[in-house]
Amino acid sequence: xxxxxxxxETRLGKMRRAALEAVTAxxxxxxxxxxxxxxxxxxxxxxxxxxxxxGAHGADVVLVLEHDGFTHYNPEALAATLAARxxxxxxxAFFAASAQGHDLVARTAAxxxxxxxxxxxxxxVTADSxxxxxxxxxxxxxxxxxxxxxxxIISLRTxxxxxxxxxxxxxxxxxxxxxxxxxxxVKVTATEASGGAKLxxxxxxxxxxxxxxxxxxxxxxxxEDLAAAFGNAAVGATRAVTDDGWRPHSDQIGQTGRLxxxxxxxxxxxxxxxxxxxxxxxxxxxxxxxxxxxxxxxxVADYGIVGDALEILPVLTAAxxxxxxx
Numbered sequence: 204x205x206x207x208x209x210x211x212e213t214r215l216g217k218m219r220r221a222a223l224e225a226v227t228a229x230x231x232x233x234x235x236x237x238x239x240x241x242x243x244x245x246x247x248x249x250x251x252x253x254x255x256x257x258g259a260h261g262a263d264v265v266l267v268l269e270h271d272g273f274t275h276y277n278p279e280a281l282a283a284t285l286a287a288r289x290x291x292x293x294x295x296a297f298f299a300a301s302a303q304g305h306d307l308v309a310r311t312a313a314x315x316x317x318x319x320x321x322x323x324x325x326x327x328v329t330a331d332s333x334x335x336x337x338x339x340x341x342x343x344x345x346x347x348x349x350x351x352x353x354x355x356i357i358s359l360r361t362x363x364x365x366x367x368x369x370x371x372x373x374x375x376x377x378x379x380x381x382x383x384x385x386x387x388x389v390k391v392t393a394t395e396a397s398g399g400a401k402l403x404x405x406x407x408x409x410x411x412x413x414x415x416x417x418x419x420x421x422x423x424x425x426x427e428d429l430a431a432a433f434g435n436a437a438v439g440a441t442r443a444v445t446d447d448g449w450r451p452h453s454d455q456i457g458q459t460g461r462l463x464x465x466x467x468x469x470x471x472x473x474x475x476x477x478x479x480x481x482x483x484x485x486x487x488x489x490x491x492x493x494x495x496x497x498x499x500x501x502x503v504a505d506y507g508i509v510g511d512a513l514e515i516l517p518v519l520t521a522a523x524x525x526x527x528x529x
């Protein structure tokens with residue numbers, strides 16, 4: 204019975220939803236293989252307060268690495284610590300396929316001389332085999348892979364696993380870094396959160412996005428109003444919109460922007476260029492609003508509204524507010 208490791212990602216001292224997704228995925232595998240889930244939680248002083256949430260989502264043991272040297276992301280020390288830990292007989296390890304996760308999983312796998320599967324949307328790990336699925340060629344195909352190395356190292360696309368509470372012991376064990384955090388060559392000296400307290404695109408269950416069909420930057424207020432009506436939604440945009448300066452580039456969704464997988468994606472005035480579809484077509488439910496009934500976005504949409512987004516958005520916002528109120 205080999206154990207499963209999950210890396211619980213944090214940012215600026217706060218645990219991210221991706222951490223709960225990784226723990227939930229590890230729990231699913233551990234329940235089949237009979238092992239335990241060990242969650243690694245690293246950060247500055249106080250980060251250990253998130254251990255209870257990890258235990259509630261299925262971690263048998265929470266390994267807390269609390270040190271001033273991890274107040275900011277410390278890639279070298281963290282990768283060395285995870286590689287040393289994984290060398291102790293784990294069957295698999297789950298990371299988030301986030302900006303930080305992409306960096307960390309590659310460093311950890313390289314330190315162990317092992318392959319890894321990135322941006323995985325589906326997986327099946329047993330005691331004897333590991334198969335994963337990954338969207339390829341801008342999400343036009345689903346590629347299937349088998350990982351024969353042990354441990355199987357996997358990074359999960361955001362939203363691929365729904366966080367699920369599965370309370371376990373959640374025993375807390377303090378661990379130390381495999382190397383001196385101050386001895387590293389790469390040092391992160393500051394982390395700045397863009398956009399204030401707005402909901403991150405990678406963690407939002409609902410995303411309302413706008414394209415050039417909104418005609419001008421000021422009309423994005425209609426998109427923001429709809430997102431606010433939902434209460435748990437983030438605002439996204441196409442590359443054309445961000446290139447024109449209507450929205451910050453941090454809002455861009457697509458092949459050269461953010462890859463998202465929300466429960467609900469509402470595309471407003473977006474034609475559906477391949478570059479944009481690559482970033483959102485795996486969303487659980489897609490609603491498209493466009494005047495052109497031949498727009499490519501309708502080919503991937505679950506629901507389509509043919510009409511002017513400027514006229515439809517206020518009506519949709521009022522309906523959401525009414526539904527929320529009732």
